[in-house]
Amino acid sequence: MATTSFATGANAAQPDAATQIEIYRRMNLIMQNDEASRKIIRSGRLMMPYYSQRGQEVIPSAISVNLNDDDKICTIYRGIHDMLAKGVPLRALWAEIAGKVTGTCKGKGGPMHITHPASGAILTTGIVGSSMPIANGLAWAAKLDKTRQVTIANFGDGASNIGAFHESLNLASLWKLPVIFVCQNNRFAEHTRYENGTSVDQISKRAAGYGMPGITVDGNDPYEMYAVANEAINRARDGEGPTLIEAMTFRFFGHVFGDDDFYMTKEEKSAAMAADPVPLYRAKLIANGVATEETLAALETDIAAQIADAIEFALASAPPPLEELTRDVYAEQGVA
Amino acid sequence: MATDIILPKIGFSMTEGVLAEWLVADGATVTEGQPIFSLESDKSTNEVESPAAGVIKITGVAGDTYEVGAIIGTIE
Numbered sequence: 001m002a003t004t005s006f007a008t009g010a011n012a013a014q015p016d017a018a019t020q021i022e023i024y025r026r027m028n029l030i031m032q033n034d035e036a037s038r039k040i041i042r043s044g045r046l047m048m049p050y051y052s053q054r055g056q057e058v059i060p061s062a063i064s065v066n067l068n069d070d071d072k073i074c075t076i077y078r079g080i081h082d083m084l085a086k087g088v089p090l091r092a093l094w095a096e097i098a099g100k101v102t103g104t105c106k107g108k109g110g111p112m113h114i115t116h117p118a119s120g121a122i123l124t125t126g127i128v129g130s131s132m133p134i135a136n137g138l139a140w141a142a143k144l145d146k147t148r149q150v151t152i153a154n155f156g157d158g159a160s161n162i163g164a165f166h167e168s169l170n171l172a173s174l175w176k177l178p179v180i181f182v183c184q185n186n187r188f189a190e191h192t193r194y195e196n197g198t199s200v201d202q203i204s205k206r207a208a209g210y211g212m213p214g215i216t217v218d219g220n221d222p223y224e225m226y227a228v229a230n231e232a233i234n235r236a237r238d239g240e241g242p243t244l245i246e247a248m249t250f251r252f253f254g255h256v257f258g259d260d261d262f263y264m265t266k267e268e269k270s271a272a273m274a275a276d277p278v279p280l281y282r283a284k285l286i287a288n289g290v291a292t293e294e295t296l297a298a299l300e301t302d303i304a305a306q307i308a309d310a311i312e313f314a315l316a317s318a319p320p321p322l323e324e325l326t327r328d329v330y331a332e333q334g335v336a
Numbered sequence: 337m338a339t340d341i342i343l344p345k346i347g348f349s350m351t352e353g354v355l356a357e358w359l360v361a362d363g364a365t366v367t368e369g370q371p372i373f374s375l376e377s378d379k380s381t382n383e384v385e386s387p388a389a390g391v392i393k394i395t396g397v398a399g400d401t402y403e404v405g406a407i408i409g410t411i412e
Contacts, residue, residue: 039369039385041344041345041346042344042346042382042384042385043342043344043384043385043387044340044341044342044343044344044345044387044404044405045342045387047344047345047404047405048345049347049348256347256348257346257347258346258347258348258350258377258380258382259347259380260380
């Protein structure tokens with residue numbers, strides 16, 4: 001459903017072969033990284049609240065191939081997939097998760113606060129709905145500086161019921177900010193079913209209230225996701241303002257890792273997992289002659305080695321020293 | 337080199353868990369990733385996989401409660 005016209009069929013933007021493989025590389029990186037994360041938690045070697053992104057790999061992978069390094073993203077606690085797709089380096093990411101001084105935030109942020117400005121990954125926030133006003137600020141800065149940079153604001157379906165969502169869409173539309181609001185609708189707000197907490201059947205309909213284009217897409221379909229993201233990003237870059245994209249998806253491992261999924265039926269979970277977008281897309285690339293089994297297998301082996309290296313690096317790194325405790329928190333002495 | 341078997345933290349507020357059952361016998365040869373014990377926390381029951389391949393030495397007692405991070409055995 002779209003409240004404005006988006007290009008479809010032959011008119012929709014198509015990723016070329018190299019881009020299709022790059023989308024798969026990012027999806028596989030996210031999937032393998034998630035598997036490694038759950039494994040290390042189960043082994044007791046790292047302890048953290050973990051919000052698995054397994055099942056939501058397509059959305060950031062198909063969006064981020066349309067972005068430049070200096071474009072920005074903001075994301076939420078379930079956001080490591082967004083960070084990886086934007087290019088946050090694995091070693092610094094894992095070191096941050098492990099609370100080590102070699103991490104993106106010197107180990108002082110942890111998995112809920114990953115930030116890596118060099119790759120445009122500006123913010124991870126644990127506060128539901130708070131990625132959007134901050135994304136507006138980044139987009140406003142880009143507009144004032146005339147940089148043509150765009151900002152992606154990622155959030156979940158539950159966040160669209162938070163006041164900050166409505167305030168942010170209003171202001172972004174009024175000021176024609178270069179921001180794309182990406183609602184990753186995995187159908188559950190923490191442990192609450194979508195229909196028990198949200199007044200409309202599609203979040204994209206809310207765009208109409210703020211005078212911006214809104215569209216619901218299959219967020220597990222790399223081609224559909226790419227085409228819509230490409231159009232919204234181009235529009236934002238050209239100064240034509242924001243878009244609300246509602247990307248339909250499903251999370252395979254609950255709200256927080258360790259959930260017993262009491263709030264969903266076994267059938268809906270197993271149906272979603274049977275439609276796992278990563279192997280489906282892999283098979284499609286091979287069937288369509290875009291990539292060979294050998295190419296993809298080599299790419300997967302390379303990713304596995306990079307993740308293993310990053311974990312080793314993180315575990316071997318030192319924790320932040322005591323003098324780091326107040327650094328980056330208060331103004332340094334002698335600095336006006 | 338021995339690898340410790342550590343009681344993991346699974347879930348946001350878990351501070352301790354019940355080592356419900358060993359799924360392998362003491363002295364058995366296990367492979368990495370093979371489920372070796374089941375863990376009950378306030379939210380769920382999970383089968384925990386072996387962190388390494390080798391011979392398992394069990395020290396944790398089935399039915400007892402342990403804090404997260406406790407070492408309940410080794411793989412050699």
